[in-house]
Amino acid sequence: MTDADRHHAIATGAPPTRPARLVDDFTPALVDVGAHHLCPGCGEPIAVRALMEVIEDLALERKTIAVFGIGCYTAFSNNLDVEVLQALHGRAPSVATGVKRALPDTVAVTVQGDGDMVSEGLQEVLHAAARGESITCVMLNNGVFGETGGHMTATTVLGQRTKTSLEGRDPVAHGRPILLADLVARLDGAAYVARCAVNSAGNVARTKKILRRALETQTAGAGFSLVEILTMCPTGWFIETQDAPSYLDDNLGAVHTGGVLKDLRVGKGPPP
């Protein structure tokens, strides 16, 4: 609206005086942060919030140890109200394995980006999945190394322009993307593998259901779970923030397709 029409706007500076209940707070209880310094329109805070809300809903906050990789999302490693162990780029799955093997009653969750998990750390996540480690690996996939300024990773899709694929990723010069969730789903040790996104409210809700199912896989002792969450990175994609949700669908999401790729517990428990 033009500023002249502002008088039609409803006052939103204070809670309502009408009888009402709070149905969603600024941040969930497990997220301590006020303002963060990630880019406008970044999908990672949306994904981290979703994960924390699921941990809260499942009442797992007193058992969770989150193992963080290195990327923009590392901004959250020191202001969550769950225990956090900081790992190196790509190396969260082995660290989470050590945590879980030493303390089997904890809920070990990794938070990693695509550059972290699929470029630097591909070996770690594949081996953890093959071993069927009772951990949940969460990948925030935006198809770029965001923290270093927007460079090609192993998940960058063909045609995607990045600072190291300036004309667009080319199969001859740069090879082809790895579809990590599909790769992991083929490993016998993986029990639950799903891919989702946070580019719409509906997708956020779907992501939370998938995260819930993954954590339940772990707490039921049913084995390794992987949740790949496609997130927006308008900065790394060189686009406007408002265009990022559809860019995600049209580019990243067209290759790294959403859905539950594997669920060994189908039929063995209540539906998600």
Place this chain on the structure above:
Amino acid sequence: MNGGGRGPESVLVRGTVVIDVDACKGCELCIDACPPGVLVMTGHDVNARGYRYPLLVAGCTACRACSQICPDFVFQVYKFDDPVELPVAPVAPGMGT
């Protein structure tokens, strides 16, 4: 709620939001995410950080799409105990620009 035709004069409002204006970084994800389309970005007004930010018009359903999609934790969402009829904001040219 687009176009110049006459729409309904009042709308059932089920809830409202509190907007932390200075937390907003102007990404506009909430605008598209809101199913009844009752969030509109300011035109020239900016917050303390220099970003435009959303305003709420009548029609909120307390669906929490805005709070769930917002990367900057701008929204609190309240659901009224009882829905209330409110007059619809007239749509003017340039609204939302």
Place this chain on the structure above:
Amino acid sequence: MTGAAPVVPDPPPAQSPAGAPRRFLMGSAAIAEAMIGAGCRFFAGYPMTPFTEVLEHMARRLPAVGGVCMNAESELEAVGMAWGAAATGTPAATGSTGQGLSLMQESLAEITMARLPLVVLNMARGQGDYWQATRGGGHGDYRHIVLAPGDVAEAVELVRTAFDLAAAWRNPVLVFGDYYLAHTARSVSIGPEATGRAPRPAWALTGASGGSGHAKLLSFLGSAKQRDNVGYDLSTHYADCAEHTARMLGGVTPRAEHGFTDDAEVVVVAFGTPGGYVRAAVRSLRQEGVAVGWVRPVTLVPFPSAVIADAAHGTRAVAVYENNTGQMVDDVRLAVLGAAPVEFIGGLSMDPSGFGIAPDLDVGVLRRRILDVVERHR
């Protein structure tokens, strides 16, 4: 993942007249038993000669005492797993030989910056990993305590010391072994076995502080929680780590063994297995009236500079023997600080396997080299 083989009970320990039960064990097995006796309940490794048998022995024994042994798919994953276990307050260890430790360096540097206890075993091939161990082969400014056993019995003692020091200082401790240590059998007393679990330190992660408003954080970027995402205060964290390192290096007593140094004209310095050979060569020369002495550093970090400086006082020369092209000799020179000339009488000596058997490690060879130094400094 290991542990599938059935646990084979060891023969009961032989009783020695002195009372402490002794067992005739290969060095690798003795080191593994010492780790278990010290309370180690998590071990991760990757097979590589001459470290492999330690991993085998831990795989066989750890599950029987309620511990976990992981055969990781790479050295990187081995040190990562040990990192995770250490963060939970579980006494943890890993190891390899020099090349495998090269792979682990980034993690070892950051485990140190995260202030975590960890025992790291280098069953080295030769002694060329001295710089890797004492300077820290990883990036950044950090130090590990480094212990260098001279034989199997001392290894058993130093392994236990390593776990104590690691826990006390919240810092990795490296135990520097070699092929000979791994594959020499000796009658040793392992000592008491830790019963039950050590109390979990207050900083350890268990999940339980989640949701309290003060959930714990263990990070090599600094473990102070921040509100409103002001980021990590790296400058303060690195200053804290530097202060901790200085306190640790000042607080651990350097150790060395020495003999015949009071009236020596030439003192010979050697660490690890060669230390025993040098001692034998010196004794043999003393029986012929040659005034030589020996010093064997046991802690490489902190380096026993005072013992060496003291031994060098009044000598005509200090000789350094090590199975490399000259690494510890630098630290000896610094310790001697010009009081006497320092000569390197070591050198790379490898048999065709490259696993660390040194053809030059021979009392006759050492006698000749030491005598040569004596002659040239009459």
